[in-house]
Each structure stands twice: as C-alpha cells, then as structure tokens.
Amino acid sequence: MNHEFDAIRKLFQQRVSQQDELTHVANGDDASVHIVPDGLAWVQSTDTSIVGVHCPEDMALAIAGHRAVCSALSDLAAMGAKAHWLWLAVMAKSSEDLEQMSLGMVQACLEYKIELAGGDTTSCPNTNAITVTVAGLLPENSAMTRKAAKEGDEIWLLGDMGLSALGLKLWQDESIENNAFTAKQQQALIAFQQIKPLLEQGVKLRQAGVSCCIDISDGLLQDAGHIAKASQVAMHIDVEKIQALPAFVIIQRLEPALALSLMLQGSEDYALLCTAPTSLHQTLKKMGASLIGSCHAGNRVILLEYGEPITFEQKGFDHFE
C-alpha cells in the first residue's frame, strides 16, 4: 500500500540481519514463527512512542527511534526476561523521517542483539510514531511481577533516577543557549536521550530469586504505587536514603529546589524497582542495588524521613494508592 517505503523496508531488514536460532520463519512472510524450548515461557509487551507526545518535537528522529525501542525493552528487563525479538510498526510523515527513525531503531536492535521479526511501515500525513512490540523468554513460573511483594520485603533500586527528568527540563529551558551546558547538565541531557534498558540486570535479579519488580517509567512514587496496589502491601520509602543516592547529589547541585521532586516523580529513567526478602540483602547489595525502603501491611506508598511519615506536596501523589 505504501510502495515508496519498500526500498527503506529492505534497508531495515538488511541492516538488522541477525536471526535468532529459535526463529523458524523469519520476517517477510505473513507472520514469523518461533520455537520456545521446553520449560521456557514467552514474555511480550507493546508500547507506542509518538514524536511530540512522548518525546519533544525537536528531538532528532534517530534518537526518538532509539528511545522507542529501548523503552519497550525495559518492560522485558522488569520481568527478568532475555530479549529475543522485536516487531516494529512505524508511521512516518515522509520517507526521510522514516529513514531517520530507522537509524536509531536499527542501532538499538544491534546494541541489544534483538532480531527484527516483523513490522509495518506506513505513510501518515501528520504524525511520526513508532509502536514497538518486544518478546523474550524466561523459565516458566519465574517471571518477576508487580504482585509478588510481601510484608517484610526490603525495597531496592537498581539504576539511576531523576537525571532523565532533569534532562527534559534542561532541554525545554529556552534560557540556556546551545552549547552552554555544563558537564553535569550534559550528563542529564544524555540520560534523557539515551535510555538504557537494564536487561542484564533484570535477568540477574530473576536468577537471584527476586520475584517482584517494575521498571520506573512513570516516576518512583507512581510505579511503587503499582506494586503497592497489585501486591496489597504498604511501600515505605525512606527519603533520607533517596537523598543519599549519587544521582540526587548531582541533581541537587543543579536544581536544589526540584531535586526531591525529580527523584520521586521524574519519569523515563527506566531504573528497576524491586522488593525482596531480607535473605537476599547481601546479594542485592553486591549487584549494586540501593536499599530505599521496606514493605509493610497496607496498600499504598508512604514516604518516611528518619522513620516519621511525611507528606510530599506534589500534584498527583494522592492518586498513587
């Protein structure tokens, strides 16, 4: 239906030529066919990124493409799955825009060794958008879910937080001229542009015996709220522990007034938030995770400062229970 895109679709397929050994029928037929070895389960998620909605309209399309793929892969990381395959549905205003988006998508596929198993490119007069469906495998009954937190579990964080939200803020700050960013500001801008799905870390958490995990795409408080609701536990987050994280120190130097808000509500860092029994304390510490709280009776998120509940006066917090 969109013949002008045929040549580029070929470019796509030729650039991501690796084929998973479990693929029986690859890209190019009505559907692709994949073998799932005995004892493994199929894990799948889908996500849409619209340019101008999920990322700024003035972001390079190659970066938008890379972010779309990496953000989808983060969902597999949160389950503890090994990523294998990817299906792309790309709507592009022009073949030039498609070409630009494809550069970033292809790069992400190569970076994380994902097979492009299928897809669809469509001309759309007024929207650039990418829907990414990702699939991976893990041993049956081992997936990390949101509903597996238990009272007495400790709450751990793996990966940086707040920097991506700070990067977006800097991106939107028109008072800063181009090239006038400091090194620390650059670090935040890079965090915003280069999403890093913690795929290896997710697999390691699962292998270590962690059964409850979520990736922080909507901000720590909101995503902790998803666990609280699904698991029916109270998630007690210790603010002083958040303030001791390395990312907080960077952010506080740049934006002291907003630092805590960026850490608690900043989105799109794709860190992993998990809970685990105290028997896994040493294991998680060795993996580089940071302890930030503990699970108790209840079903909402509670912020504590040195053991005393505090209120965090930001719009939206009341909705996280």
Next chain:
Amino acid sequence: MNHEFDAIRKLFQQRVSQQDELTHVANGDDASVHIVPDGLAWVQSTDTSIVGVHCPEDMALAIAGHRAVCSALSDLAAMGAKAHWLWLAVMAKSSEDLEQMSLGMVQACLEYKIELAGGDTTSCPNTNAITVTVAGLLPENSAMTRKAAKEGDEIWLLGDMGLSALGLKLWQDESIENNAFTAKQQQALIAFQQIKPLLEQGVKLRQAGVSCCIDISDGLLQDAGHIAKASQVAMHIDVEKIQALPAFVIIQRLEPALALSLMLQGSEDYALLCTAPTSLHQTLKKMGASLIGSCHAGNRVILLEYGEPITFEQKGFDHFE
C-alpha cells in the same frame, strides 16, 4: 502518561475478560507471560491501520477498529495458526474516538475468542490509528509459508474476492444517495466493512497438509506474485476460472467494465490463496476451495485464457514478478 484514558482502558479489559489457559501473567503487568506447550511454535504478526489511510475518514470508528483486528488475524489464518492473543496499541484523537474504536476491537476479540494480552492507549492530536499484534500457535514445522510452492502444484482460492474493492468503490461513489443501494450493492458494502479472517479454514488447510498459503490483502495478482518470488515458481492463473467464481458473477452484473480488474487487483478481501500437490485435489474441493491455476517453472505470475497467455493492461502488474 494519558490519565484521561485510564477509565476506558479498564472498560477495554473488563469487556474482553476471557483469559487463555496458556496465559501465566495477564494484561496489567510490565509484560504478559505465556506458556507454549511442547511441540508447538509461536506465530506472530503486526499491522497498523490508520483512519483516513487504510480506511475512509468517514467510516464509523467502531467498524475501523473491527477491521484493524480482523485484518491482523488474517495473517495468522494464512500461516494456519490457531489465534490466541492480541496486543493493541491505539492512538486516538479523543477519548470519544477511543471509545468508538474500542467497541469494534472488543467485538472482534469476542467473536474470535482472542485474549487481549496487553496494550497501550495514547492521545494523539491529529491521528486515529491502531496497531494490532496477534499471536497464535501451531505444531512445529507445520506453518504454511509463501516459499513452499512447487512446480506441479495446483493453485486454489478459498473465500470471496473482489467484493471488498467493489464495496470501497461504492462507498466513494458520491453519485449514489444514501439508502439507494441495491441488495447486491449492500452485499459488497458489507464485504468491505466486515473483514472475515478465515482462521478455521487456515487451520484446516494446514491440517490437510497444505504448506504454501498467503492471504490476499493486496489483490490476487500482487499476492500471487509474492508466492512466485518467494518459491521461485511461475504462477499460472486461468482467467476463465476466475470468471466462473460466484463473486465475479455478482460484480460483473454491477460493474461489467471493472469486474476482472476488481477480481485480480481488488484488495482487502482476505481470501486465502494456496498451492498444493494434485494428491490434495479432492480434499481441497471438499473444503469449498476453487481451483484457479497451476505452478510451473519460472518466477512470476502469468495470466492465461483457455491456455493462452494474455496481458492484463493495468498499472502495476509489471511489478509483480
């Protein structure tokens, strides 16, 4: 990110509540998890439908939603897979539009007993679009593909052709006033609006031993060309057999000048085109398939009229080799 849609997403999930017995982690976590029994393979395809591009801007959004799901399911039919799961990524201009599209999508899920395993709804200021990812299962090494046609195979057609393209033509014909359609015209308009993926027939073809199949989404000649290229066979199509099909008789009465073109190039009928050795002749006949040609040495589509090659002077035909 789009909180206004949360209520509707719930409506979605509540309406399509059936859960496949092979699903371990259902919709609502970072990803869903599915068991694939030993000896079965996973089959998957993804397709985007943009309102105004893939269907008319003035089509009811519920019908657009239904068509998007059914058109994606047709790819599983062409592989011979049993359909199990579906992931939806919906971009909607407003929550009203999302609600309308969801009605048709939900109806299709219920009609074909598909579990809604995941999805994403996004507000997009200027585009209504649906990306549907479908997955099913079939015994390992049994998928029907485009590359399995052999010289000596007969070419068979299962399902109607041409009516959908005629329906689109009538839809666009502003000279016909509303409610002035004849019964036969209504039949074409319904064919255009209500895509019927031939899922049961696809499974039966595979079980009967057919190994080469495609669904006709881009028109008979173009899709036959896909088989010719992938299998490296010449697809000889007998025009007099096409002209004996029941759909041709209807179309010829309504649009005599365009009848053959609608049959050969009309898109979106989602009939199944397959090839099979002569040993399966009686089986396919009993299934209601129509014999329309045979496979020979070569690698393109050739039209014949009572055994003599003819040229079909329509734009695009030269590209089908």
